[in-house]
Amino acid sequence: MAFWDYANPTRFLRLVQVVLPWLTGLCVLAFAAGFYMSFFVAPEDYQQGQTVRIMYIHVPAAWLSMMCYSIMAVSSLGTLVWKHPLADVSAKAAAPIGAAFTFMSLVTGSLWGKPMWGTYxxxxxxxxxxxVLLIMYLGLMTLWRTxxxxxxxxxxxxxxxxxxxLNxxxxKFSVDWWNTLHQPASVMRMDGPxxxxxxxxxxxxxxIAFTLLFFVLHLMAMRNEILRRRVRTLRLRAATSAHPRSATATAQPAE
Amino acid sequence: MDLGPHSGFIIASYGLCLVTVLGLIAWVRIDKAIQEKALRELAEQGVSRRRPDAGGR
Amino acid sequence: MTSWALALFLRDLRLSVRVGGSALVGVLFFLAVVTVIPFGVGPDLNLLSRIGPAILWIGALLATLLGLDRLFQADRDDGTLDLMLMAGRPLELVVLIKCLAHWVATGLPLVVAAPLLAVFLNLEPLAMGAVTLTLLVGTPALTLIGAIGAALTVSLRRGGLLLAVLVVPLAIPVLIFGVSAADAAIHDPVPFLTPFLILCALSLIAAVIGPVASAAALRFASD
Amino acid sequence: MFEDLSFSLNGGSALVVTGANGIGKSSLLRTLAGLVPPSHGSIRLEGGAADTPPEEQAHYFGHQDAVKPALSVEENLQFWQNFTAPAPAPGFSVRSVTPLEALDTLGIGHTAQLPAAFLSAGQKRRLSLCRLLVTSRPVWLMDEPTSALDRRSETQLLELMNAHLAAGGLIVTATHSDLALADVLQLHLQAADAAALPVEDALP
Incomplete structure (x- = not known):
């Protein structure tokens, strides 16, 4: 099973070394094409005018924020059920990226909302x-930090x-329900284009460009996380051996 | 090109996204530099990764 | 003479930023409180913008209280507090500096986040500025008053909840003048400066009473 | 807790407090450290700075290490050097050493840059001991100083204690093990009415 072949962090790092340049190149190309198309190919909306161009970053960012959470959920299953050694590395590395994409979709959404709805x-x-998703991301990041x-x-x-x-x-369902109870009439709803x-x-x-960007960043962050754990292990070892050069001579019972 | 009356909002949203992405890239790069520096320092101290018998546990 | 003060300040700041510290948990809690309130009162933007300053102030009060229980307890648990009592430095100043570091790590982020959260509550730019300004002046008072509670509950294992119960009544004046100053800035005829200056005075009084009372409580707590 | 307990101690000598568990050795040390007020009676340190209370001229080395795991070993020690006020005394001459020198003395110099969380219990104990070296104070109050230390560190600790005595310092220590100190007085705490034997100093 190919998935398990990369359970070894060293082999995984070698794979990243090979894949990353290609992925980065593809990502840059996709963004170049995407920007060109969203500014020069796409027409302006008859109702919203040029502001519709915000959609081309807002919607992908929102998609990515959900995809990132799905990846974290699968990784968590990997941690708890399959005990894959890279699963929690993947989950931890994904959280800040997911939070950033969620933040982007919120910011662009509110900058889109101001001219359309008259409020941020x-x-x-x-x-x-x-x-709520953003708060969950930030909470997870804090949990890891503490x-x-x-x-x-x-x-x-x-x-x-x-x-x-699961929640x-x-x-989503309860917020929908709460919202239809309260929806004030003054707010104009945006129709789906x-x-x-x-x-x-x-x-x-x-x-596609955003997805590629996510994977580039995710792989880089995973690599950092593996290095960080390596540093941690080495430091623990450095502390326990009184003289690293002659560790066997001074090996003490720990604690 | 003309972005119409709301050009400020469009530029701001693209700009903020750009700043966020650049921030992510900077975070990843700086983090990598920090970890690699720590690994180099540990290597200079003579702590090796391939010696499982050295640790107390 | 001041180098020990700087050393203490930097140490406390480092501890709250590093792994296991709680520097940004307070802001996250603040965000969560502000997000939850519209679910209770409904999404009516007019209503939210009217009660917005109050929501932000109550959120900041709760977030401040939440982070305070470890202010002295962490130092007591590992014996640091004993050594601080023997260090030959005035304990009142030690408390004041610890409060200052705690405020920079947890209170200042609340002030910085307040304008951002004000967007969710549909506040006008003027109201945003007024709330932020009152929080900047008022949150040090919350930290300093909370320090008294933290010192009193330092030896209790579950002191956090009791701390909140003890401190909330003491913090009421700060809340009253903070919210009324923010409201006064929004509704024109009421003067802004009167409640604002009283708020400043409350902070200054807290800067005296807080350290003195906390230091006394800490001295009695060491047994 | 104690009745009729009185003793005096001269510069350059150590007092070893022994007694059964729970008899109050730790309480006695904490009283001397000013952490517990004596119900009556007084503690005086003659020859020190007159306006400084005795506990501010003493180091307390208790069961707790006061080590912050999130800070590096050197940061931990540097803080205590900056924070603790040194207490010069006329009959006592020891210069305080830098944190790195102190760490080297106790054999944990190689951990200086590591977070203190990575230290073992014995290493944390030694780090805590370094605190006594980086700020010079004439009185050392030590509660079970040898606990969690291995044999080699124990020898080092004895050397440090003897050096402190030789420089004219005072040591009051509660312990179960025999400490080979230069100039020792014994104080044996007993339960009930024969509370304690008053101990007189032997040297002028």
Whole structure:
């Protein structure tokens, strides 16, 4: 099973070394194409004018924020069920990237909302759910930071991630329900744009570019995390051996 | 090209996204430099990774 | 003479930023509180913008209280507090410096986050500025008053909840003048400066009473 | 807790407090350290700075290490050097050493840059001991100083204690093991009415 072949961190690092330049190149190309298409190919919206161009970063960022959480949930399963040694590395490395994409989708959404709705923020069901997602990302990052032992922290975070994954649909549903109860009449709802190929293609290219960006960053962050754990192990060893050069001579019973 | 009356919002959202992505890239690069520096220092101290019998545990 | 003060300040700051520290948990809690309130009162933006300053102030009060229970307890648990009592430095100043470091690590981020969270509550730019300014002046008072509670509950294993119960009544004046100063800035005819200056005075009084009372409590707590 | 307990100690000598568990050895040390107020009676340190209370001229080396795991070993020690006020005394001459020298003396110099969380219990104990070296104070109050130390560190500790005595310092220590100190007085704490034997000093 190919998945298990890369359980060895050293082999994984070698794979990253090979794959990363190609992935980065593809990512840059995809972004170049995506930007060109979203500014020069895509038409302006008859209702929203040029502001519709915000959609080409807003929507992919929102997709990525959810995809990143799915990846973290799968990684958490990997930590708890399959005990794959790289699973919690993957989950930990994904969290800040996911938080950043969520933040981007919130910021672009609110900058889009100001000219369209006349306010930066409404407690719309979709926006609110994304805000809850951001809080979950930040909470997970904090959980990882407060624990010194990466293995313990990884397990705790995996449990929280999975509970969150089960909970997110419930949150989405209840926020929808809460919102339809309260929806103030003054706020104009945005109609989903009729998907015309001229809009769809730039959107898809941008989505691919964002996905590639995610994987580039994710691999780099995973590599850093593996190095960080290596440093930690070596430091622990450096502390226990009184004189690293002649460690066998002075080996003491630890604690 | 003309971005219409709301050009400020469009530029701001693209700009903020760019800043966020650059921030992520900077974080990854700086983090890598820190870890590699620590590994180099440990190597100079003579702590080796391939000697499982050296540790107390 | 001041180098020991700087050393203490930097140490406390480092401890709250490093692994296991709680520097940004407070801001996260602040964000969570502000997010949850609209679920309770409904998403009506007019209503939210009217009660916005109050929400931000209550959120900041709760977030400050949350982080305070470890202010002295962490130092007591590992014996540091005993050594601080013997160090030959005035304990009142030690407490003041610890509070200052704690405020920079947990209170200042709340002030910085307040304008951002104000967007969620649909506050006008003027109201945003007023709330942020009152929080900047008022949160040190919350930390300093909270320090008294932290010192009193330092020897209790589950002191956090009791700390909140003890400190909330003491913090009421700060809340009253903080919110009324912010409100006064929004609704024109009411003067802004009067409650704002009283808030400043409260912070200054807290800067005296807080360290003196906490130091006394800490001296009695060591047995 | 104690009745009729009085003793005096001269510069250059050590007092070893012994007695059964729970008899109050630690309480006695904490009282001397000013952490517990004596119900009556007084503690005086003659020859020190007159306006400084005795506990501010003493180092307390207790069961707790006061080591912050998140700080590096050197940061931990540097803080205590900057924070603790040194207490010069006329009959006592020891210059305080830098943190790195102190760490080297106790054989944990190679851990200086590591987070203190990585240290073993014995290493944390030695780090805590370094605290007594980086700030010069004439009185050392040591509660079970040898606990968690291996044989080699114990010898080092004795050398340090003897050097401190030779420089004219005072040591009050509670211990179960025999310490080979230069100039020792014994104080044996007993339960009930024969509370303690008053101990007189032997040297002028």
């Amino acid at each position: 923020w409404v407690w719309d069901a979709r926006l609110t759910s994304v805000l 624990m010194d032992d990466p293995i313990k922290a990884g397990k705790a975070a995996a449990i929280l991630t999975l509970v969150g994954a 997110l649909p419930i949150i 009729t998907i015309h190929p001229d809009i769809l293609w730039p959107l898809l290219v941008m989505a």
